[in-house]
Amino acid sequence: MEWAGPEAGNNLDEYTDTVTSFISFCEEVCVPVRTRKIYNNDKPWFTAQLRRLRSEKEEARRSGDKDRFKEAKYRFAKAAKEANTASQRNCSSSSLGNPASVWKGLKTITNYKPKSPQTSDNLFSGK
Structure with a gap:
């Protein structure tokens, strides 16, 4: 047409x-x-591998097999603890003795965005 x-x-x-x-x-x-689900309390160290292990644990729980559930629960807890420890170690070593990186990390964690500065023209014109 x-x-x-x-x-x-x-x-x-x-x-x-x-x-x-x-x-x-x-x-x-x-x-x-x-489509990806994002939750407000997602931790940066919670990787795709941990999500897979968590779903395996939940699947084992639903199946009713106690031994399988116990093993899956152990593997998930161990992997989560290792990931969390590695993340903390990385965070503390990168900011050691560098206050600027500490503040940058805090801004990232809190999602802080500074307000854009207003010029004197904007203040007086009412924009």
Whole structure:
């Protein structure tokens, strides 16, 4: 469909809708979609391996096999403790004797974003 303009009787809204729909269709076909759950209390050291071990532990619990559950629980707890310890060691060694990196880490943890400074023009113009 070629758009010849309003003088030829074509509706610009219909043409725009057609083109937009085609672009959306191409986007759905070409761009892969991934869904990832993100929780507010996700820890940076909680890796994909730990998620896999946790799901194995939950699966073993649901199956009712006590020995399998006990083993999966042990493997998960051990891996979680190692990951947490490694993360703490990395964090403390990187900021040792460097106050700037400590403050940077605190800003990252708290998600602190400073307000943009206002110029004197903005203060007086009411923007």
